[in-house]
Amino acid sequence: MARIDHFNNPNAPKPNSIMVAVTVFVQDEQGRVLLIQRTDNGLWALPGGAQDFGEYISETAMRETREETGVEVEVAGIVGIYSNPNHVVEYGDGEVRQQFSICFRGRYVAGKPRTSDESSAVRWVGREELDRLQIHPSMRLRIDRGLEQRQKPYIG
Structure with a gap:
């Protein structure tokens, strides 16, 4: 499903939903950050998504x-809570979601980066690469x- 992020855009559509979501900031032993390239908009991002019923x-x-x-x-802590009402996400099905996201600090346990239906690329990214x-x-x-x-944690 297509996704358009509107950030501080006065012409953004009005939200019609809000959902609890998370992102996860995790670094490897070299200090690189785990990022995905999203399949819905092509942008690089921290992994994350919506909370399911019955789940902490x-x-x-x-x-x-x-x-x-x-x-x-x-989970090792909280980076911040992000609830900016000027950040809405528009989906192809007509949903316009106001952002509400908790960014957790994660501690690496195991596994090697691999893609999924939601990520076309997954890799550890160094600080010097972020601007590119x-x-x-x-x-x-x-x-x-x-x-x-x-x-x-940041709260805003």
Whole structure:
């Protein structure tokens, strides 16, 4: 399904849904960040997705990372909570979702990066490579905050 992110766009469509979602910031032993290239919009992003019924939010973070990347992680903290009402995601089926996402800090456990239906590419990315990749500004915010290793999570 096609996806269009509207970020601080006064002409964006009005949201008609909100859903609890996660992203996961995880680094390897060399400090590189695990990123996927999304199949729905071609942009690079942290792995993540929506919470399923009957699931703890930490389980969502671990499941989504495993499904999209093949990498097993455990939740080690929170990078931030992102609820900017000026960030809406428009889907091809008419849904326009207001962002609500918890970005978790994950700790690598096992596995090698591999693609999925939701990721056309998966790889560990060094800080010096980030500016060369197409990354949505809201996702780059999460990545940059994760790299800063803040003691307290961002809430906004």
